[in-house]
Amino acid sequence: MKIGIVCYPGYGGSGVVAAELGKALGQKGIEVHFICLERPFRLEGILPGIYYHEVEPVDYPLFKFPLYYLPLAGKIIEVVRTYHIDLIHTHYAIPHTVAALMAKEILSSEGKELKVITTLHGTDVTLVGQRRELFDVTRWSILKSDGVTAVSEYLKNVTCEIFAISPRTIEVIYNFVDLDEYRPKTDESLKEKLGVPEKQKVIIHISNFRPVKRALDVLEIFSKVQTEVDSVLVYVGEGPDTGKVLNEVQKKNLTNKVKFLGKMPKVSDVLSISDVLLITSETESFGLVALEAMAMEVPVVAYRVGGLPEVVVDGQTGYLVDYLDLEKAAEAVVKLLKEPWLKRDFGRWGRIRAKERFSKEKQVINYLNYYEKILKGL
Template structure:
């Protein structure tokens, strides 16, 4: 099995979650996995066999306004690759991680070290399209030994915007069905819904793209029809405004702010419906994780969520501005227990069969094997 270096953003967010879970599963398959990041990824909660972490040291010099993380990361990648005989540097998020990996690879020349870049979304749809980053992002895609995208939507967007990447492989995000499971009753559910209310849930990094005011509006309208509460998980730049909006709407007694969490597998199963009305989602990992827990997603139709959500079957897809359509979907589920049960069962089945960790990890292993069989 290959020795693999993995770099990701270690804080909460879909790319960091996927990268960390990928590393953990690869280690169970016998790979030696070295995480290279500013600090320990939040999903690495305890010691695991074949897992190692190498923190990036950030020197401070008066001449620098801020420490040049990209260069420090490249140096750490170089050192780890040389000391531990890495076969692959697998970086998640093109900017700046692929830039660092490319520099490390060049410093090690001649070398058989391969660079794999996985595109997750905003590195292409937002960051990469910034004029100052556009040519660099395109260059790094072209110079990676292999590029993967987490959805067909993201691959097509990359090709459309940058004019490169036609040969990239789509390897979707995945869920561990042993970790994300339905639960019938829990103490957390009783605390969040003390009167037996239905629970709507939203989990994100609370950035503008997540369209959280629409979550609040859908809840406000649903609350007028049903005994329901809203659970908000996460933190981010929009959170302060959402707290203010909740107070202004007089909803504070029925909205629970749980803050950031590294145990989403314990929180998701208590919900009845997940709300994810993002302006766009390259994939929408939290919706897939919710489905594995038997929670019905009402998600954005813009982006890649439609690659695993079948509207009206295992969840609902609505345009991010279609508040009425989202409320109608919520009404349909909360007002029809038989429909809710059937959709929850279909959601769990589809998420775990088609996007279970075992089959997706196999795709990554096949990618690595193909790269390493053509060394030279």
């Protein structure tokens, strides 16, 4: 089997899932061709079975913005023709699936049958796809794909509801974590490197700081927590709301208790010294970072939204509180920080759950089976 993967290469869950899936398929002897704007940040070095093809946006004085979607379709055609690819797997519907479907149509006129599978990741349905100008295009791309997967039951249901796409079936294939890479480890020097005293507890938030992540809520919750427990807040990632958070940290006089580490390609080191992961998203189709934390035995405190209840078990691997209930979220964090046995217990259950339901091995096999089904036209 030869496949093409189209994804956003930057800091985001969909790119991480696409890159990790591609690497795992390559290790199984499948030829995988990534077709992206840049090399995905998780695809470092020489990897078995992995090829990378760069899409060059086309600029011309007449255009207001460089074109991406059409050169992407052109690149897909070129790669499919050259390497005899059977299937394109797009991550994030817009505009990737639309470009792949255009390539499929063009190639069919020369007798080449190309299958297109779309994996919906979340905001392509819940935010971007709902914009009036993109709604019909997103719906069409879902209906015309040969196969569609969603990363949670929540996302499958919300997609069917929003786009009224029955009888189109959507397969749920959960996101996954590499349990060898994300495993608990003790390296005391990491805390020291961050300038955090050994006895101080660490609360961590990892995101792209888009408005949907509500990164300011994290600070509100932390400002309550730190009055009760000696702790620091570590922010990992960067994005549109970083400036707002920086300002608010200064206003609250918390500069010596809040650290900004910026973007990091791998978060396992920083998770290994964390006591609680805090997620305050308005919606989250899955919450890959919650799974990564659980795999590392770090309990999660989050709002009960989207697909998070499918990942985090309330009262067992973390606490889920009502949306915007900052008070309850702070109480939950304090409880976990004050009772080390509880944190340990939740952590262990988190890793067990990650292993049982969201292991890389299991989900990669699910993708492979789905590819075979679609290639056979079933």
